[in-house]
Amino acid sequence: MKDFVIPDRRDMGTPEVRGGPPVTLSIDGFSVTVPEGTSILRAAAEAGIPIPKLCATDSLAAFGSCRLCLVEVEGRAGTPASCTTPVAPGMVVRTQTERLKRLRRGVMELYISDHPLDCLTCAANGDCELQDMAGAVGLREVRFEAGANHFARRTAEGPNPRWRPRDDSNPYFVYDPSKCIVCSRCVRACEEVQGTFALTIAGRGWDSRVSPGMDETFFGSECVSCGACVQACPTATLIETSVIAIGTPDRVVKTTCAYCGVGCSFDAELRGDELVRMVPSKEGKANRGHSCVKGRFAWGYATHRERILKPMIRARITDPWREVSWDEAIAHTARRFREIQAAHGAGAIGGITSSRCTNEETYLVQKLIRGVFGNNNVDTCARVCHSPTGYGLKQTFGTSAGTQDFDSVEQADVVVIIGANPTDGHPVFAARLKKRLRGGARLIVIDPRRIDLVRTPHVQAAHHLALRPGTNVAVLTAMAHVIVTEGLFDEGFIRTRCDTAAFDDYAEFVADPRHAPEATEALTGVPAADLRAAARLYATGGNGAIYYGLGVTEHSQGSTTVMAIANLAMLTGNIGRPGVGVNPLRGQNNVQGACDMGSFPHELPGYRHISDDAARAVYESLWGVPISPEPGLRIPNMLDAAAAGSFRGIYIQGEDILQSDPDTAHVAAGLRAMDCVVVHDLFLNETASYAHVFLPGSTFLEKDGTFTNAERRINRVRRVMAPRNGLADWEVTLRLAQAMGADWSYAHPSEIMAEIAATTPSFAGVSYELLDRLGSVQWPCTAAAPAGTPVMHIDGFVRGKGRFIRTEYVPTDERTGPRFPLLLTTGRILTQYNVGAQTRRTENRRWHDEDVLEIHPHDAETRGIHDGDWVRLASRKGAISLRARLTDRVAPGVVYTTFHHPGTAANIVTTDYSDWATNCPEYKVTAVQVSPSNGPTESQRDLAGQAAAARRILPAAE
Amino acid sequence: MSPDRIIRMANQIATFFETASPAEAAEDVARHINDFWEPRMRAQLLALPPASAAALRPAVRAALPLLRPPARPAPAA
Incomplete structure (x- = not known):
């Protein structure tokens, strides 16, 4: 097993400063050049000279409280803290002098005088910055007599009134006040990184303490358990319960979170093959060292007792399951599928790829369906989430993908959130967004519900358009009406970048008074004045970035709404540079990848239509089989066809359609009508209640592969431990294909990626070697863009000219009435x-x-x-x-x-x-x-x- | 698949294209259905009995002759 170990996990002390003019100074006689605004502490770290520190860490702004990072600067009085002192040209810095050594030792002596000396039995033993610093400064004795302190439970006089018990209310970490050095790193992490402001330092001086909320427990406070404080803590004051239970990790494997579409990079920290903790990677380009409660902590399901580890079959769904060998399960499935096809035609079976599995696994499932089943009856959960994004953005821009990277939000001036709730659904992006909002960007929320972002500590939306559900198109078209009729559109952008005939038609359409906010107010429930103000702000407030979620797509006019969003971005020229764009927030970890990999019944990998002869020919020659040029069935169509009797077998990888898809009775009827339902999953999910074959799945910790997040970023997933069920998911699909007569052979997912790169133009440059080297890459990754493409449509739209499309509001057929008001x-x-x-x-x-x-x-x-x-x-x-x-x-x-x-x-x-x-x-x-x-x-x-x-x-x- | 559902889906598509580009609505509807509908769904749309077909929006009816006929007879639905 080859681990990918990060070469450098040093803490540079203060955040990186980008873009300032270079400043050269001397540190301990070495010449160092850094951007202006960099701290002496960081400059020294970059020169390979670590200065002792406690309250400083490179994820947080300098604070200057611990007084350990003192330095001497020639020509300046005193011993300034190097974390809060910026570099200056020609500065001469000494980091190690007799005076500094004496001062640091004195500071450490004071710290240690109020800290328990139970290092050998402490959970942070070996991973404690206080311990490290005591060693670094040469602390050899503590001269202070035992006196008033915070760590002893009892004193000679009785119970110590300053001692507080450990708070273990949170299931994932503990807070032990007796070990706290009040460096404020946790409080600052909660504010600066996460933006929840759940922590504070209560009291002053000797009484100072970290306090969740108003002296509440962590679990009882507004803490969202993101773990940023735990990661920031230099001692064992805030530490993972898993570290307490297991011990410190000794090995790191870099991988990618398997929850939402943010796609955070993580360092899986292990001892042997036991996962000790997940720590978000500082160099992860989606998350920049942050994570949420799911990614950091919620991985225990991998070893949950309800996980199914053996394949099972049964003749009828009313029978109990019977455990069988992998060979029997695979052979049985292959035989049943071929029998169904012999009796009912090639199109009588199909499959669903998983947005939770890797690109390689998804690619193999669609290859199985197109190349071995011999039809295009393949679909994926994006059907029920972002399929309208695929359609709408392809029609307007020419390709189905978010236009930016997540870093782009740092340059946005006006952010529009439509039908998304990032603090719940995409928490790490929300943390980055909130940071930008605290920095001055303004926010427009378009959502029927008052989501947290409308008003949260240090963030307040400029406008919350609380529309009636189902009226997105009316609201967005009214915004376009305001922008067009008030002349706020970016004519230069439109004339050079867009199809002008389509624009003229669109402008005429939206200018119609029936689209005015005053005309639609009664329908949408959004006050016209608010809507006008929001439209003006988006059009004129600087870089305008739209982020949207399933509140846009999951409507009868979902695709129309996506087009309306694209229209707004083109109207205002908010496309093709950092800080702007149209950004779908993808729901699942690899839903972008599943779409990219040809999971839709009408599209080959890389969004090439199935009727495209040249694209089909690429696969026909490689796979040696003809591929049907006809679009296949979508999930709801499969269920309809099943109820009608023409669709009778399905292979479902990592998706629970009975619970997640609408109209449960309809889904159940469809599944019940089938002869062979194969569920490939970790648990006996709801869909498995209707299955005849259950193939146990593997978790993201147990396999190699890649996930593609909402910013088109291809991230490596690395095997942390062996699959408990015996086979990675790609191996299961491979065996099934072989049992059905295919001559596939892959020894490793890297070989599958090589096939993807060889056949899909936008992935042409992608390889595991490249991903190991760069960490991640955003497609298109081609000869023209060998390091990927952070921002799309810079010099022109993928389709050439951007296309405006009329977006008429059509009310849904689902109406309220006296019975259902x-x-x-x-x-x-x-x-x-x-x-x-x-x-x-x-x-x-x-x-x-x-x-x-x-x-x-x-x-x-x-x-x-x-x-x-x-x-x-x-x-x-x-x-x-x-x-x-x-x-x-x-x-x-x-x-x-x-x-x-x-x-x-x-x-x-x-x-x-x-x-x-x-x-x-x-x-x-x-x-x-x-x-x-x-x-x-x-x-x-x-x-x-x-x-x-x-x-x-x-x-x-x- | 129930004829009602086929009719509703086709009419929904027509509703969009009628307003987006009234002049080309029939072609757009046909292109969309050809691109996204599996052959047995197209077959069912083409084989709707006249009484049901009357419920189709004009743009769908105009699109019917432009639909690509399924290559082989669809399985009994």
Whole structure:
């Protein structure tokens, strides 16, 4: 096993300064040149001269409190702190003199006089900066008599009033005040890196203490458990419980998080093959050393007892499962699929690729379907999330991808968030965004719900357009109306970069008075004056960047909304440079990659249409089989065809369509109608209740590959431990293809990437060697852009000229009425992820152990509902029960819930309405009624009972 | 697949293209369906009985002759 060990994990003391003119100075006789504004501490570190320090770390602004990094500067009085003293030309610095040595030793002596000396049994033993510094300054004695202190539980007089017990309220880390040196690194990390402001230093002088909230526990405070404080702590005061339990790690493997589409880089720190902790990589270009509660802490599912490690088959879904060997499971699956095709035609089977698996695995599944099944019935979960992004951006810009990298947000002046809730769904991006907002950028939020970003510590949106669910197109077209009719558009950009005939047509369309904000106000619920002000701000406020999520796409007009967003960006010239752009926030870790890899039934890898003869010929010659030029079935079409009897077998890798897809009854009917459902997953998920074959999957910790995040960044996933189920997912697909007669041979995922690069123009330059060298790369990665492409459409759109498209608002067919007067919209919460299969099997469940219904107090009052009551949520499709939470985050007339828990089965109530272009389901608008209830509904009880029965496993017959 | 669903999906597509470029709506609808609909869905749309076909929007009806006929007969749906 080859580990990728980071060559340099040194802490440079203060953050990097970019772009300043070079300044040359002398440190201990060595000449050093650094950008202006750099601290002496960092300049010395860059020269290879580490200056002792405690309160400084390169992820935080200099603070100057520990007085350990003192230096002498020729011609200046005293001994300034090198962390807060910037370099100057010609400066002569000494870092090690008799005076400095004496001073540092004195400082350390004071620190140690109020610190327990239990180093041998301390969890940070060997990984403690205080310990290191005591050694570095040559501390040999502590002359102070035992006296008042914070660390001794008892003193000679009785209990020590200054001692505080350990706070182990958080499941992932502990806070031990007795070991705190009050360096404020945790408080600053919470403010500067995460932007939650949950921590403070309470008291003064001798009474100073780190305090979560108003002297609360960590778990009880507003702490979001991102772990930035733990990472920043130089001692064992804040430390991971896993380190306490296991010991310090001795080995690092660089890999990529398998949760959301931010795609954070992590250092998996191990002892042997036991994962001790995950630490976000400072050099990770998506996350820059930060992470959230999921990525850093919620990986325990990999060893959860409910994980299935042996393949299983059964004849009927009412039978219990029977454990079998891999050989038997693969042979059985291959035989069943071929039997179905013989009886019902080549098109009677298909598959679903996983947005949680690697690019290489996804590529293999679509290759299996196109090359071995002999049809294009392949789809992926992007169908139900960002397929409208694919369609809408391809029509307007020419390719389906976000235009920027995440660093771009640092240069944005006006940020528009539409239908996304980054602090919950994309927390690390949200932390970076909040940092920029604190730095002065202004924010426009377009969302029916008052998401946290509307008002959060040191951040307040300039405008929150709280539109009625389903009216995105009307609102965005009204913004375009304001920009066009008030002459705020960027004519120069449009004339040089866009199709001017299309612009003229579009301008005429949006200028129509029926699109004026005053005309649409009654429909959208957005006050015209607010909308006008927001449109003016976006058009004239400097670099305008749009970030959007599933609140845009998951509508019957999802694709139209994406086009409306692209129109706005082109209108205002906010495309093609850092700080601007159109940025879809992708839901899952590799949903971008799954789309790139040809998971859609109409597209080969690299977004080439299946009817493109030249593109098909590339694969036909390589694979040695003909490829159908006809588009295949999309997920909802597969289910329809199954119910109609023409689609009878499916291979589902890493996706739980029964829980995540809309209209559960319809999904269940489709699955039940099939002859062979093969589920390849970590757990017996809800879909597996309808499966005939279960193939155990492997986690991201157990395989090599790549994930592509929302900024098109291809990141390496590296094997940290052997697959507990025996085979990585790509090996399972490979075996299935071989059992069905294909002559595939791959020894390692790097060989699959080589095939991808050889056949997909935008990946032409990608190789594992390149990724090892550069860390990551953003496609297109070609001969013209060998190091990838951070910003797209710089000199021209991929399609040539940008194309404006008319975006007429068409109301959804889902209407409220007397029986269903409220609108339900759905979303995510920070600690849970998607269907919750992973996060529910970690301590994250302690933050969110059930889905609740948010309802406005006015709507609750008229229905006799109190906070915490069981309520029945009914739509035209079905009814569920869950608990109510009264909140004015939702407007009257709107209710909101999450879909993380299978017991809730929120998709019983969602409809089968979908986006006109892509069939992306309309999750975000369902007409509902809410009424008091006593407990779970019949549908929920049926599902739960059916799931329990379907999960029975016979003891192995050995 | 239920005829109602086929009709609804086709009409939804027409609704967009009718407003986006009224002049070319039929061609756009046909192109979209040819690009994204699996053959058995196209076959079903083409084989709608006249009573059902009456529910199709004008742009869909105008697009029908422009649809690529499926290469082989679709399996019984």
